[in-house]
Amino acid sequence: MTNYPTPDKRETLGLNYPTDSEILSLLRHRLRIDFGDGLDEFFSLCMNERNFPLGSKHPEYLDRLFVVSITKTQFDHFLVAYIYLAAATFAMDRICDGQSDSISDCLGIPELLIKGKTHLSDAFGTAENLPQDFNADFAISALFSEFRNAMKTEERLRATKLIHSESAEFENLTDRSVLFVEAYKWLSLLRGNMPEEQDVDLLRVFVFYMQRGDDLGDWREDYLIGNATYFLRRCFEHIGSECSEAELESFVYFSGAYEQEAKLIIGGLLEIQEQLVRRPQSAHLSAFVDRQRMRAVKVLSNFERAKAGGSSRTSDMGGALH
Structure with missing residues (x-):
């Protein structure tokens, strides 16, 4: 395993991570330079539902796993690249899920990829002792090839409305969040290390449960737009894929399917956290x-409370996990 630092040691290594307000200032500054008059449009694309830059804390959680520090300039370029790439993948995901037909989503993706590649190249520009050659064009091409394949696989799985092998479902769900795992690999390379496979595997399991939580929170909306997610395909195994919304709702409510899936997600995240808390250096990622x-516990609690009260709007019980 990687020789991780303790939290105290990490703070002495020279990189002070940006605060929330500094992240927003940095993003606006880079958007103004990168997109000029399109600043407001691209700023909107880069925001999550809480009006904060998409995935902007992820690089810090991952970066704190390493002993060797990178420079502030390198981290800032890496952070902006990550936000741009997260915005591009999120826009693609919305389009593929049928949740968006926005012109801004469609037209913004190529430009976000181009500028994301530029910032990733700049982050690696001054890196020394790389364990292997790094080419940002190739890295992002490989990233989105994997993501695109996941979208195609998901389209095929959803069209059949059947559960496939557990390994196929795992690969598909994790590849939809491939950016988070790739970011860890890139940060490893920036420090002159090859990524640790054990860490990669743990992160892949984490995003697997995150994706399942996202699908669970959106089950009704996904059904209404014909988006047969992993959770819905599990339901269809029992009640048939041609069921009505009322039939599906009854199954979600009274079969225990919702509670079972939520508890599997909660248990899976707890196992990951237990592995992380054994490493004092992983405190920030563990907290994440x-x-x-x-959040999953709260979603389940809200569901059970609403169910006891006779509510039929199970899709409004805390929403997706992020």
């Missing part, structure tokens, strides 16, 4: 995982 677990 714990927040996702507690």
Whole structure:
């Protein structure tokens, strides 16, 4: 395993991570330079539902796993690249899921990819002792090839409305969040290390449960747009894919399917957190995982409370996990 630092040691290594307000300032500054008059449009593309830059804390959680520090300039370029790439993948995901037909989503993706590649190249521009050659064009091409294949596989799986092998479902769900795992690999290379396979595997399991939580929170919306997600395909195994919304709702409510899936997600995230807490240096990533677990606990609690009260709007019980 990687020789991880303790939190105290990490703070002495020279990189002070940007605060939330500094992240917003950095993003606006780079958007103004990169997109000029399109600043507001691209700023909107880069925001999550809480009006904060998409995935902008992920690089910090991952970066804190390493002993060797990178420079502030390198980290800033890496952070902006990550936000741009997260915005591009999120826009593609919305389009593929049928949740968006926005012209801004469609037209913004190529430009976000181009500028994301530029910032990733700049982050690696001054890196020394790379364990292998790094080409940002190739890295992003490989990233989106994997993501595109996941979208095609998901389209095929959803068209059949059947559950396939667990390995196929795992690969598909994790490849939809491939950016998070690739970011860890890139940060490893920036420090002159090859990525640790054990760490990669753990991160892939984490995003697997995150994707399942996202699907669970959106089950009704996904059904209404014909988006047969992993959770819905599990339901269809029992009640048939031609069921009505009322039939599906009854199954979700009274079969225990919702609670079972939520508890599997909560248990999976707890196992990941337990592995991370054994490493004092993983405190920030562990806290991030714990927040996702507690959000899932809240979603389940809200569902059970609403179910006891006779509510039929199970899709409004806390929403997706992020």
